[in-house]
Amino acid sequence: MSKNSSVKFILSFMRKNGGNTFIFLAYWISVFFVASQNFFFNYYVAKGLQTSVDGMMQKDFSSFLGGFILVLRSFGILIIVMGIFSYINDYVVKKITSIIKEYFFKKVLRLKPFFDEKYTSGKIMTLYNSDIEKVESIYSNQILNLLMAIVGALGGAVIIFKLNKYIFIYIITIGIFNLILNYIFIKKMKVNSRNIQNTISKQTEHISNFLSGSYIIKAFNNENFFIKIFKNTTKKYFDFSKKRAKYDAGISFVNNASEYFEFAGLLIISGFFSLKGAISIGSVLLCVQLGRPIIDLFKALSSYFSNIQSILASTERISNILNLNDEEINEKEFFENNTKNFQETPYAIEFDNVSFSYNKDKYIFKDLSFKVKSGSKTLLVGNSGIGKSTILKILLKYHTNYSGNIFVFGKSLKDYDVHELRKLFSYVPQNSFLFNDSIFENIHYGNINKSSDEIIKVSKKVRSHEFIEKLPNKYETTLTNNGNTLSGGQKQRLAIARALLKDAPIFIFDEPTSSLNEKLKDKINSVIKNTMQNKTFFLISHEFNSEDYDEVITLDFNKVKI
Template identity: 30%
Template sequence: MAKPKSIKAALPGIGRILHKFAPQIRKQQALLCVSFIALVLETVMRLLEPWPLKFIFDQVILPQFESGAPAVEILANVQPMVLLTGLCVALVLIAGLRGATAYLSTVGLAIAATRIVTDVRANLYSHLQRLSLSFHSKAKSGDLITRVTYDVERLREVAVVAALPLFSNMLTVVGMIGVMFFLNWELALIAIAIGPLFLLSSVRMSRKIREVARVQRKREGAMAAVAAESMGAIKVVQALSLQTMLEQNFSTHNQKSLREAAQAQKLSAGLERTVEVLVAISTALVLWRGSLLVLRQAVTPGDLLVFTTYLKVAFKPMRQLAKYTGQIAKATASGERIVDLLDQVPDVQDLRGAKTAPDFRGAIRFERVSFFYETEHSTLHNINFKVQPGQHVALVGPSGGGKSTLVSLLLRFYDPQEGRILIDGHDLREYKLDSLRRQISIVLQDSVLFATTVRENIAYGCLGASDREVEAAAKLANAHDFILRLPQGYNTILGERGATLSGGQRQRIAIARAAIRKAPIVILDEPTTGLDNESERSVSEALDRLTQGCTTFLISHNLRATEHADQIFYIENGTILERGTHCELMQAGGSYANLYQLQAIDSVLSGGTDHAVA
């Protein structure tokens, strides 16, 4: 492998990160320019800092030094005490100016870095919201959360704490090397002779540190995923007594992360010690040769003082580079994880020339639609049907047959590999996603509510809805009365995922959220499953009002809930095996009729048992 020849080459990924964040960086270019100017002025002050000491040493302390012409002839005629006082004042002024410019550059660049990273985090979160379900079905939510929070924050911290000081000091090094060559080229060559050794060791070690850091970041993402998954399903975890198993799983990742962190720290510490030895060797050689030159009167003691001061300051960035290599490597790994996420392209997105969808009537047509999640397994195969505006369609059949996938295609969560889907005679892909989905309401078996007020949960169905519209939707969903009985009524804040409500209450709020949308197309995916009889009646009444006059797709395993549908599709293995009304399918005596009769028998037996118990 070729040896990297620069810091950028030694830390691959930095260039990729900067390129990806270029739009955010350009927004802060004015502040960055001002900060950079302050940084250059700070560098100039650093270069000037030892010169008053040189003049004090050469012109005041050693006035009889026989070295030919003084360093600055004009100072030869100045009274020693005046010169001393002036040089001391100059030393203070230089230090004050350096402090002021350092403050401006540090604060300015820190503010710019914070703004850039804040913008990046907002873009990353927005990008995640728009990635297709095919991505989210494979990704781990804990890892994604880690990227949005911890990885982005690490970039900001390292930019301010490590990268900024290193850039400032490296700029100072360039200036100091130039001055050292001006003072004495021989000593300058001795001083920089260890440069190749330093670069060789730092490149080799930083590459190892970067690889360890990348593995550690993946490990931390895995830990976050395990924690998020277990916390999100804590009821199931406790019911199945999975705490010990999950704790062991988390502990395994935790211990591996600890070992990787220790390894990265050990590599970084080793690099720091190597640099210290190289600096000591260089300093010793310069002092030895410089002293000989002073004795030969080839340079002044003040020149040697400036030279050794520069040498000490110039090698400080090398120590810091060794010290912060681990942090920079971890930040690079974090940045690459963010860029990897931003590089993900949604499988489903607005096509070029997509237009805003007009108000739908609700006529839907599937033409030779085939879809598969994996190339080897077809989920839907050659689906063809028509639905007239306002018709109710029931999708029934065994689990895994493709019912939910079919309505997901209607929402364009996925696009079919073959065929097309039309609404009112136009391909779905002609329309912008947001304008399409705004005209489709959906009620799921496990409807998700957010940890905010009841009013806001309902209003999420139509952002900007008035309080009057929210309450009207709640009344339609049979939710208004129980909402008023909550502690703060519509302003009651719900627990995460609506955990503070019963299943029937959650479902009725979800129906209200769908109702306020006033969409011409409604999708119901097992909306009454798991509810008690009373809740099921309330929810069913609300659903009847919600779907009145709407083109409706109902997915249900309860065939009693589907028998009044205008069309019933019996779907199995991704194919519509039977279609028709309830009466037509019962007369056909096929799979639908057999399943309906089995459910009727189960219902009678269950009812008889209940009656006997009663």
């Protein structure tokens, strides 16, 4: 997505994806009012000063007083009106930004699991933490500041132009000079700000990586090595930031110096015209007061370009994520879990000449065909790395770029909506994941419509109730870091409980009991078997008793080069 279209896309959130015409209008009306406040305040101060000072010079007391009254009265009205519009603007900006954040979160959830390398969790976190903030600033600052500068400058320009063309030309010349100076710096800052952003993203990625693997780092005494890696990125960050500081100081020096000359020049020129009698002394003050916003616009334009560069880069990154393809989800309501219907179809799963590869250099399997009878207990075996877990991931449509045909209950996988399809499976992945949440919720995620009694029931089935009850907060015990306060076997049992709670027509379990001892394994296997009456059970396991199964599918093929 190009930068321009990404800005359009971000601005479209006012009207679409949660926004509406009311928000759109409220934003633009309030932004316009808030943006014009500086001009109005300035204008009335200038007008008041002009009237009062000229009144003073002409010893006209009522005009002298009139200037003050003008300022007081207009300030009173402005303070109230602007207060209301500032509130509306703030409110709408917060609303729009929460719409964008929600949309971002929903989008991340709707992407296929296992994003490509471009979107590691560290990168997504940086996008969420820092890029979204910049995108928000389009609404909260950028548009407003630019409009404010434009309104202030235009208003001032019209008034000064009418008053004296030479003063007007002087101000514009100084403004353009400022713009050119600032632009020279800003061009250099563009590359610099991209580099800073990239190093921040790298740092977040490192921290997230180190945190998840800290126990491995410690086990291998690799702390110093990882500190060195992190130091490299902080050094890069520091180097880029040093450059940034130089540019910032340069810009600030140029702006401060030119401000001094501008002010002095403005005073001299308007003073000159006042001495010649072309304008009044009050008008000199008016020129000084209203001339500044014009020069400020030119300055703002260049810093606006600088900000906008890094904001555009963020906008582009965010828009690219927000525009990634969703999994195919129809929002239609799916049919109910009616196991009876399913059992009438002879095969729950059929692979018909299926070929699949992850990265286009070699097939994981080629022309693979097998059938799993409805209601049967089928075991899938094969050497490590042969593609067993991959088969389950394809069945769940985590990967869709296979060739050949796959049917679930007689219907092609391609014709299933992902929700409709996943409703049919109770899945225990090989490495299950536990959320940073209570044990109760971790099981509950299996089927959020089930009651707490049912959660306790499945926990008892998988022999977990006992150990959960011994924990200080029982079912309310919060798990952290993928349940690292539990044993491997306890974690597996919670994963099985979660899948049993879902109670879908097909159970696909990927080595669900590999961490359990023999006794527990037997117990849980018999529980699984009892629970599986009328269900299709498709299990991957290295240790098994083939007599317990209706069918055993053995994968045995060499990977074929494409």
